Amino acid sequence: MAHGPATLADGWRAYISRWVFTTNHKDIGTLYLWFSFAMFLLGGAFAMIIRAELFQPGMQLIRPEFFNQMTTMHGLVMVFGAIMPAFVGLANWMIPLMIGAPDMALPRMNNLSFWILPFAFAILTSTLFMEGGGPNFGWTFYAPLSTTYAPDSVNFFIFAIHIMGASSIMGSINIIATVMNMRAPGMTYMKMPLFVWTWVITAFLLVAVMPVLAGAVTMMLMDINFGTSFFDAAGGGDPVLFQHVFWFFGHPEVYIIILPAFGVVSQIIPTFSRKPLFGYSSMVYATAAIAFLSFVVWAHHMFTVGMPIAGELYFMYATMLIAVPTGVKVFNWITTMYKGSLTFETPMLFSIAFVILFTFGGFTGLMLSIAAADMQYHDTYFVVAHFHYVMVAGAVFSGTAAIYYWLPKWCGKMYNETMGQVQFWVAFIGFNIAFMPQHFLGLAGMPRRYADYGLQFADWNMVSSIGAFIYGGAQLMLLYNVIMTIKFGKPTTEEKTWEGAEGLEWTVPSPAPYHTFSTPPEFK
Amino acid sequence: MSTESSYYVPEQSKLPIVAATGMGLMAYGAASWVIGDGNIVFTAGLVVMALVMFKWWSTVIDENMRGMANDQLKHSYVLGMLWFIFSEVMFFAAFFGALFYLRVIVNSWLGGDAAIGIFDDTPTDAAVANNELLWPGYEAEWPPLVTPDEAANGANATFIGPDEAMSFPGWAKLLSWLPLWNTVILVTSSVTVHIAHTGLKNNNRKQFVRWLGLTVLLGLIFLVLQAEEYIHAYQHMGLTLDSGIYGTTFFMLTGFHGAHVTLGTVMLMVSWFRSLKGHFNHEDQFGFEAASWYWHFVDVVWILLFFVVYVFD
Numbered sequence: 001m002a003h004g005p006a007t008l009a010d011g012w013r014a015y016i017s018r019w020v021f022t023t024n025h026k027d028i029g030t031l032y033l034w035f036s037f038a039m040f041l042l043g044g045a046f047a048m049i050i051r052a053e054l055f056q057p058g059m060q061l062i063r064p065e066f067f068n069q070m071t072t073m074h075g076l077v078m079v080f081g082a083i084m085p086a087f088v089g090l091a092n093w094m095i096p097l098m099i100g101a102p103d104m105a106l107p108r109m110n111n112l113s114f115w116i117l118p119f120a121f122a123i124l125t126s127t128l129f130m131e132g133g134g135p136n137f138g139w140t141f142y143a144p145l146s147t148t149y150a151p152d153s154v155n156f157f158i159f160a161i162h163i164m165g166a167s168s169i170m171g172s173i174n175i176i177a178t179v180m181n182m183r184a185p186g187m188t189y190m191k192m193p194l195f196v197w198t199w200v201i202t203a204f205l206l207v208a209v210m211p212v213l214a215g216a217v218t219m220m221l222m223d224i225n226f227g228t229s230f231f232d233a234a235g236g237g238d239p240v241l242f243q244h245v246f247w248f249f250g251h252p253e254v255y256i257i258i259l260p261a262f263g264v265v266s267q268i269i270p271t272f273s274r275k276p277l278f279g280y281s282s283m284v285y286a287t288a289a290i291a292f293l294s295f296v297v298w299a300h301h302m303f304t305v306g307m308p309i310a311g312e313l314y315f316m317y318a319t320m321l322i323a324v325p326t327g328v329k330v331f332n333w334i335t336t337m338y339k340g341s342l343t344f345e346t347p348m349l350f351s352i353a354f355v356i357l358f359t360f361g362g363f364t365g366l367m368l369s370i371a372a373a374d375m376q377y378h379d380t381y382f383v384v385a386h387f388h389y390v391m392v393a394g395a396v397f398s399g400t401a402a403i404y405y406w407l408p409k410w411c412g413k414m415y416n417e418t419m420g421q422v423q424f425w426v427a428f429i430g431f432n433i434a435f436m437p438q439h440f441l442g443l444a445g446m447p448r449r450y451a452d453y454g455l456q457f458a459d460w461n462m463v464s465s466i467g468a469f470i471y472g473g474a475q476l477m478l479l480y481n482v483i484m485t486i487k488f489g490k491p492t493t494e495e496k497t498w499e500g501a502e503g504l505e506w507t508v509p510s511p512a513p514y515h516t517f518s519t520p521p522e523f524k
Numbered sequence: 525m526s527t528e529s530s531y532y533v534p535e536q537s538k539l540p541i542v543a544a545t546g547m548g549l550m551a552y553g554a555a556s557w558v559i560g561d562g563n564i565v566f567t568a569g570l571v572v573m574a575l576v577m578f579k580w581w582s583t584v585i586d587e588n589m590r591g592m593a594n595d596q597l598k599h600s601y602v603l604g605m606l607w608f609i610f611s612e613v614m615f616f617a618a619f620f621g622a623l624f625y626l627r628v629i630v631n632s633w634l635g636g637d638a639a640i641g642i643f644d645d646t647p648t649d650a651a652v653a654n655n656e657l658l659w660p661g662y663e664a665e666w667p668p669l670v671t672p673d674e675a676a677n678g679a680n681a682t683f684i685g686p687d688e689a690m691s692f693p694g695w696a697k698l699l700s701w702l703p704l705w706n707t708v709i710l711v712t713s714s715v716t717v718h719i720a721h722t723g724l725k726n727n728n729r730k731q732f733v734r735w736l737g738l739t740v741l742l743g744l745i746f747l748v749l750q751a752e753e754y755i756h757a758y759q760h761m762g763l764t765l766d767s768g769i770y771g772t773t774f775f776m777l778t779g780f781h782g783a784h785v786t787l788g789t790v791m792l793m794v795s796w797f798r799s800l801k802g803h804f805n806h807e808d809q810f811g812f813e814a815a816s817w818y819w820h821f822v823d824v825v826w827i828l829l830f831f832v833v834y835v836f837d
Contacts, residue, residue, distance in 0.1 A: 225558045229772050
């Protein structure tokens with residue numbers, strides 16, 4: 001295989017073993033990206049089932065028990081199967097190219113990190129076909145719903161989480177080792193592209209909190225099967241302990257999802273503004289500050305659980321503090337665009353939409369951080385709307401931007417700009433139709449995770465469902481665009497696909513050769 | 525960051541996919557096992573994992589012996605090990621954090637003692653009501669020999685507290701207190717592994733092999749004593765996994781520590797066998813060093829455990 005990767009022309013066996021046995025960061029990046037897109041469609045299908053059921057009040061399509069499994073699996077598959085692996089895929093593809101490394105630091109472990117995921121998600125998805133159904137306790141799997149009252153399949157969920165955690169930890173260690181050890185001569189830390197910076201901080205967060213998640217599910221496993229009483233007050237435990245442990249993982253987790261998205265946008269906006277990123281070092285420090293703060297704010301997810309007032313106040317103010325470094329980032333993106341020679345290709349459109357909609361989601365987050373107000377918002381559709389604005393319009397939009405931005409570099413073909421822009425507008429409009437009304441529903445008091453609702457919520461639910469289907473359609477358009485680009489796209493061999501692009505990844509030919517930077521480039 | 529020779533990027537490898545399959549089998553098997561049958565699938569996964577790990581590390585050692593690993597690659601291994609240990613620290617942090625929360629906050633809440641504030645230690649109405657309505661008769665104490673369930677429901681309780689705890693038995697019985705000896709053994713083993721390391725650095729192979737062997741022996745003694753302690757707890761103290769929160773935290777913390785000691789002992793044992801075969805020299809010793817770092821890590825965890833689980837009541 002030393003002469004280049006096997007293609008289909010070499011026969012099925014060679015082609016399959018290329019992907020299964022690969023140690024190449026580009027192949028593994030591609031695997032991650034396709035896997036995450038498959039999971040995105042699966043989680044999306046679950047979302048479509050949810051929105052179809054909620055189209056009208058009353059139960060039409062599915063049973064409430066199945067609805068609960070759908071909300072749970074939608075969340076789990078999207079967070080752990082779609083968004084996280086998508087950014088790991090981008091990291092695999094781009095970090096070695098951006099820092100001038102021949103590959104990831106530990107290539108075989110890299111392959112293992114990926115191939116654990118299909119097993120983990122096969123196990124997780126198989127629970128839907130088990131007796132008693134799949135996990136039905138929400139993606140946050142609060143005890144005792146996920147322990148005392150859980151179906152047997154919860155054990156499969158627990159072990160699936162265990163091995164996908166192992167995958168995440170190995171993947172993150174690999175990224176940290178790559179960035180710390182494999183930078184080209186001259187690439188000092190403060191010259192690294194921001195995508196690399198955000199990822200190395202993300203990897204640090206992952207190594208720190210995935211073991212805590214493993215601890216949380218281990219405690220569940222012991223409580224369910226071996227008689228311990230971590231989450232059972234009868235034995236001296238406390239269900240609230242679960243929430244503390246879970247959110248100590250869970251809050252950094254939301255930054256694990258969004259920080260790489262920040263990185264992507266910080267690469268794209270300067271390119272299409274034809275200006276260097278405004279305030280590079282403040283971006284780095286802001287990212288680090290957000291990561292640090294993410295460890296000390298977890299209980300703002302638990303304002304209604306009965307914490308002492310001092311706890312409520314502390315977590316409220318600490319949470320509000322996050323708006324400061326986040327504001328630094330938003331202002332830097334805007335200032336980068338200020339007086340730039342802007343053009344609005346698809347990646348730029350998605351990035352600008354990211355800045356606007358993510359900021360909007362950030363503001364609703366700020367509203368939720370007010371402990372007193374959260375008593376009203378807690379567990380309503382307002383929360384659902386908030387985190388979909390930051391997860392979908394944040395992470396997914398920036399992931400989509402990244403695909404359009406780097407696709408020519410990956411496959412040496414240019415996507416169809418018109419099709420890209422059409423997809424953007426469908427996604428943008430569909431997204432807002434789907435999730436904007438959920439703010440109104442939440443403020444009016446509609447609780448989340450219910451299969452049915454009162455008549456007063458009917459109109460906006462119908463609107464929201466229509467938007468969700470439009471947005472789902474936009475993802476099929478994305479798939480279509482990517483496949484059409486790979487198959488029939490206009491070939492491009494330019495090293496620099498975008499005239500304003502800077503960085504080492506734009507110094508190698510398009511498509512990027514199978515092996516790049518076997519000897520480290522000189523970086524000035 | 526400079527490279528004197530190019531970084532070794534391995535060719536395609538069958539190891540990872542076999543390892544992933546093994547992990548998948550173990551996960552699926554374990555989940556099936558706890559609700560019924562699955563022990564065969566789990567065992568199959570375990571065997572696959574054991575074989576693939578043996579093969580994987582043999583491959584890495586072999587590559588290193590053939591000089592394929594340059595300094596930069598070795599540094600990647602160092603970083604990998606250090607960050608792996610950091611992830612282990614965080615795993616224990618979850619359990620230590622849980623212990624802290626359960627002992628300091630939950631226990632006083634269940635006992636109706638949860639105070640209004642730092643400066644005003646009047647119990648809150650909610651805590652008092654919680655105690656009186658749900659767990660009448662439960663008094664907050666640590667170690668809790670009576671569970672809230674037991675206090676409220678007597679003999680009908682699901683969770684029955686232990687007869688005695690593992691705590692410090694008083695100065696008179698100090699020398700027959702097993703945890704103290706375990707502490708002595710583990711701290712000593714950290715010293716012996718350091719002496720072995722010094723021997724290796726000074727090219728004194730005899731010192732290296734002997735003191736490393738002694739470290740492995742101490743690790744094994746620790747594990748035997750720990751097993752003895754567990755048997756004693758189950759048979760004579762009524763202290764089990766289901767004896768309420770004390771048994772829960774005691775067995776989970778010491779149990780996970782014991783599992784990590786086992787892993788560390790295996791790592792040191794492998795290093796010892798390799799040392800007998802003449803592996804390692806004062807320049808090339810990462811396999812052993814990684815094992816010794818891990819050993820120091822489990823030692824530090826034990827010292828923390830010793831104080832928060834055994835000593836401080």
